[in-house]
Amino acid sequence: MPPDYYSGQNLRGRSFKGQNLTGANFSKADIRGANFTNAILKDADFTGAKAGLQLHWVIVLLIVALVVLAQGAIYSIFLGLSAASIFDTRYTGSVFIGSVCIIIVVVFCIITLHKNLIAGLGTVAVILVLVSPVVVILVLTFPKSFPVIRTSPKGLAFVFSLVFSVIFILFSIFIGWRIQGTDDKDAWLDSVANTFAATGGTSFYGANLINANFTGAILKNTDLRKANLTRTRFYETKKLDFARVDDTILANRAVLNLLVTCNGRGKSYAGANLRGANLKNADLNKANFKGADIIVATFEGACLEWANLTITQAIDTNFTNAQMTGVSIEAWNIDSTTKLFNVDCRFIYLLENPKFGTDDRERRPSSGDFQPGEFTKLFEEVLNTVDLIFRNGIDWKAFVNAFQHVQNQNEDTELALQSIENKGDGVVVVKVGVTDGADKEKIHSDFTQNYQLALQAVEEKYKSQLQAKDNEIVIYRQQSADMKEIVSLLANKPINVQVDNKIENKNMTNSNDSSRKIEIGSVGRDFNASGQALNLGDISGTVTNTINELAASPEADKPGIKELLTQLQAAIEADTNLSKEDKVEALEQVKALAEAGKSPQEGAMQKTAKTAIKILKGTISSLPSATKLVEQCSNLLPLISNFLGLG
Numbered sequence: 267m268p269p270d271y272y273s274g275q276n277l278r279g280r281s282f283k284g285q286n287l288t289g290a291n292f293s294k295a296d297i298r299g300a301n302f303t304n305a306i307l308k309d310a311d312f313t314g315a316k317a318g319l320q321l322h323w324v325i326v327l328l329i330v331a332l333v334v335l336a337q338g339a340i341y342s343i344f345l346g347l348s349a350a351s352i353f354d355t356r357y358t359g360s361v362f363i364g365s366v367c368i369i370i371v372v373v374f375c376i377i378t379l380h381k382n383l384i385a386g387l388g389t390v391a392v393i394l395v396l397v398s399p400v401v402v403i404l405v406l407t408f409p410k411s412f413p414v415i416r417t418s419p420k421g422l423a424f425v426f427s428l429v430f431s432v433i434f435i436l437f438s439i440f441i442g443w444r445i446q447g448t449d450d451k452d453a454w455l456d457s458v459a460n461t462f463a464a465t466g467g468t469s470f471y472g473a474n475l476i477n478a479n480f481t482g483a484i485l486k487n488t489d490l491r492k493a494n495l496t497r498t499r500f501y502e503t504k505k506l507d508f509a510r511v512d513d514t515i516l517a518n519r520a521v522l523n524l525l526v527t528c529n530g531r532g533k534s535y536a537g538a539n540l541r542g543a544n545l546k547n548a549d550l551n552k553a554n555f556k557g558a559d560i561i562v563a564t565f566e567g568a569c570l571e572w573a574n575l576t577i578t579q580a581i582d583t584n585f586t587n588a589q590m591t592g593v594s595i596e597a598w599n600i601d602s603t604t605k606l607f608n609v610d611c612r613f614i615y616l617l618e619n620p621k622f623g624t625d626d627r628e629r630r631p632s633s634g635d636f637q638p639g640e641f642t643k644l645f646e647e648v649l650n651t652v653d654l655i656f657r658n659g660i661d662w663k664a665f666v667n668a669f670q671h672v673q674n675q676n677e678d679t680e681l682a683l684q685s686i687e688n689k690g691d692g693v694v695v696v697k698v699g700v701t702d703g704a705d706k707e708k709i710h711s712d713f714t715q716n717y718q719l720a721l722q723a724v725e726e727k728y729k730s731q732l733q734a735k736d737n738e739i740v741i742y743r744q745q746s747a748d749m750k751e752i753v754s755l756l757a758n759k760p761i762n763v764q765v766d767n768k769i770e771n772k773n774m775t776n777s778n779d780s781s782r783k784i785e786i787g788s789v790g791r792d793f794n795a796s797g798q799a800l801n802l803g804d805i806s807g808t809v810t811n812t813i814n815e816l817a818a819s820p821e822a823d824k825p826g827i828k829e830l831l832t833q834l835q836a837a838i839e840a841d842t843n844l845s846k847e848d849k850v851e852a853l854e855q856v857k858a859l860a861e862a863g864k865s866p867q868e869g870a871m872q873k874t875a876k877t878a879i880k881i882l883k884g885t886i887s888s889l890p891s892a893t894k895l896v897e898q899c900s901n902l903l904p905l906i907s908n909f910l911g912l913g
Contacts, residue, residue, distance in 0.1 A: 482504075
């Protein structure tokens with residue numbers, strides 16, 4: 267931390283341009299007219315500092331303001347005199363001019379009040395464009411009816427002129443007051459005024475003010491353009507609305523007031539830019555931040571109870587020690603940089619509005635309250651989770667196959683099956699835990715591709731063996747989505763959990779530990795009629811016997827269907843990349859091809875052979891292209907297809 271050279275000092279007009287003043291203490295210093303352009307002021311303390319204009323600039327601006335005021339008064343008097351000519355009944359033209367003047371002023375005031383100054387001036391311009399030609403024609407046609415005013419109005423005309431002028435001056439004052447208020451109708455004029463007033467004031471143009479503290483400081487006539495205001499503290503600052511803020515988050519008056527008061531209870535900031543806002547210890551009970559950008563903002567110790575955080579962008583946002591009971595977090599965007607340490611939260615809602623026809627907003631926990639630390643743990647798990655959504659039920663055989671391939675493709679990332687949720691209508695959500703820093707997008711993509719390939723192979727098998735139609739397969743998959751079926755498929759079958767290179771046998775109820783690597787190879791395997799797992803040796807012997815029933819090739823140097831299938835069987839059994847279950851399935855397809863080879867001309871056998879080849883291609887599709895089995899299959903399968911008349 268740098269030495270304290272500046273606190274309480276008179277630093278008016280000093281230049282700190284481009285200097286590194288990280289952590290410097292300027293508390294209660296007089297920094298009027300000081301130049302901090304492009305300075306590095308990270309963690310600097312400006313508590314109670316006084317920024318703004320030096321005396322000579324105040325005098326210059328005062329003179330300019332008086333000149334503008336005098337011009338305004340002259341214009342108001344001129345309008346009053348013009349309007350008073352309506353009482354000069356001696357000349358028709360005077361009455362006409364007075365009437366037009368009154369109409370223009372009244373219309374201008376009404377439009378400006380209800381819309382804005384630009385709309386009012388635009389309306390006046392349109393009226394003048396329309397009326398001016400008429401006035402010119404009347405003056406040229408009846409010159410005696412439009413005398414030049416030579417005397418001041420008297421009596422009633424004088425009173426009317428005076429009142430009219432005073433009313434217009436008061437109206438101008440009201441517009442100026444409205445500009446400085448919370449009304450955004452003429453915000454551009456406020457920006458112009460602040461731009462002019464900030465000339466010669468304290469400049470933080472382009473300064474790095476990350477984590478700087480301006481609590482209680484006076485920031486009138488200060489230039490904050492292009493400054494980095496990430497987590498800059500503006501609590502109880504004075505005259506910040508007179509600063510030049512242009513393209514910062516302070517340009518939104520509602521946001522500016524929130525940062526100054528730290529009180530947004532019950533207010534709406536939907537869609538607001540609050541990126542980097544410092545709302546430490548703020549009262550934000552029932553505040554609406556729907557769609558707001560709160561990236562890199564801090565809500566440390568803030569009360570966010572019952573707040574709406576639906577679809578907020580909360581990357582790298584700090585909620586440490588925040589009170590968040592009852593918040594709605596539907597589709598909010600957080601990641602591992604979002605800080606949720608020691609959050610005080612009894613329950614939350616996953617939906618902003620209840621489901622149609624119900625009052626269900628997906629409360630979490632569904633009953634009771636979070637225990638201390640549970641909320642933080644819940645979202646730490648969410649941040650390290652890949653959600654796999656199945657919309658037409660789930661085929662567990664295909665799931666297990668895809669899971670194993672994804673684990674092999676992402677050897678550096680431990681995958682853990684955390685939970686399975688049945689959402690109804692055939693929709694199942696499987697949450698897979700991953701380690702910190704894992705490429706979740708790649709894992710999701712890998713699984714989607716592998717599941718589709720495995721699903722295609724499984725469905726071809728169902729079609730072949732059960733002669734099922736497409737709608738029957740959908741029914742099967744939807745039935746698999748039933749949680750009872752899931753329990754029977756998963757909970758009753760042992761899985762291997764690898765912990766510190768030691769193998770333990772655990773059931774599904776202990777599989778949600780995200781720190782463990784879960785291998786679910788024994789879930790979803792093929793079973794025979796007695797419920798026992800098929801033995802690889804048994805199926806291998808069956809395949810050999812079936813192949814041996816085929817006739818050998820009459821030419822020793824030219825292999826036939828028997829020799830080709832024998833080579834394919836040997837390649838499958840020798841491959842080390844296929845799991846035991848995949849080998850069993852692949853050998854079953856070799857057996858089907860051997861059966862088809864006995865009567866290759868029969869239509870049913872050709873159909874069976876086509877299905878078997880598709881399943882074999884699906885089984886090896888996820889293997890590395892350089893694998894020996896892939897190379898042999900790419901050579902053998904086309905030859906087998908030709909022998910069976912499938913070419």
